[in-house]
Amino acid sequence: MPHTLINLDSLAGQLVVSAQAYPGEPMRDPRTTAQVAASAVIGGAAGIRVQGIADIQFTRAAVEVPVIGLWKDGHSGVFITPTLQHALSCASAGAHIVAIDGTRRPRPDGLTLAETVAGIHAGSNALVMADCGSLDDAVAAAEAGADIIGTTLAGYSGERPKTDGPDLELIAQIAAAGLDAPLIAEGRIHTPAQARAALDAGAFAVVVGTAITHPASITGWFKDALTA
Numbered sequence: 001m002p003h004t005l006i007n008l009d010s011l012a013g014q015l016v017v018s019a020q021a022y023p024g025e026p027m028r029d030p031r032t033t034a035q036v037a038a039s040a041v042i043g044g045a046a047g048i049r050v051q052g053i054a055d056i057q058f059t060r061a062a063v064e065v066p067v068i069g070l071w072k073d074g075h076s077g078v079f080i081t082p083t084l085q086h087a088l089s090c091a092s093a094g095a096h097i098v099a100i101d102g103t104r105r106p107r108p109d110g111l112t113l114a115e116t117v118a119g120i121h122a123g124s125n126a127l128v129m130a131d132c133g134s135l136d137d138a139v140a141a142a143e144a145g146a147d148i149i150g151t152t153l154a155g156y157s158g159e160r161p162k163t164d165g166p167d168l169e170l171i172a173q174i175a176a177a178g179l180d181a182p183l184i185a186e187g188r189i190h191t192p193a194q195a196r197a198a199l200d201a202g203a204f205a206v207v208v209g210t211a212i213t214h215p216a217s218i219t220g221w222f223k224d225a226l227t228a
């Protein structure tokens, strides 16, 4: 099956908005996710990233832009779309791009990253975004056939420090490596200036989540500023 339903050129230099509410939160409803996603598109998002099968389905129905889908299962280790079956479910739900753990850690189903990417390409028409946590991850993920490299797990997989803002050093390192797959900067991009800096560091596109779509966190930032 071809995995070319979308043209990645539409994301070049653009903003992708991640809309995710966490288990138990008031906004944890796929209809809400889709409404937030549609609002982000009105504001100029060229793509949307959402978590969960129902969220992918509702969001696909609500927006015309490419949808990056993932399935978080667990909270530690390999938890972003951890197995091939999780990934194929995301693709079946309508994700144009399936985001998966792209680190070099062992996967719960025992498959290698290359086998997982090949399985997604063979079993769906989705592209694969490898969520990486280091330069070594990114090099390995590109070699494994990932269509897109993300810095999503920088600061979360133990290989890189958890920087206050985006890990611009890593973004620059991966961009300089000249990998075959485009690089999407993701993780702790909290201001428009940081988004710009990520592009300037060599990213192909930028994902912003919390700073646009997570009101509890944003409210906390303001509250902390008032009480500090």
Ligand SMILES: CC(=O)N[C@H](C=O)[C@@H](O)[C@H](O)[C@H](O)COP(=O)(O)O
Pocket (backbone or CB within 6 Å): 018, 020, 051, 070, 152, 153, 156, 186, 187, 188, 189, 207, 208, 209, 210, 211
């Ligand atoms: C590490 C992890 O689980 N990242 C998740 C991946 O989908 C999300 O919780 C993040 O919100 C997303 O990556 C966007 O990043 P930020 O919210 O920092 O802009």
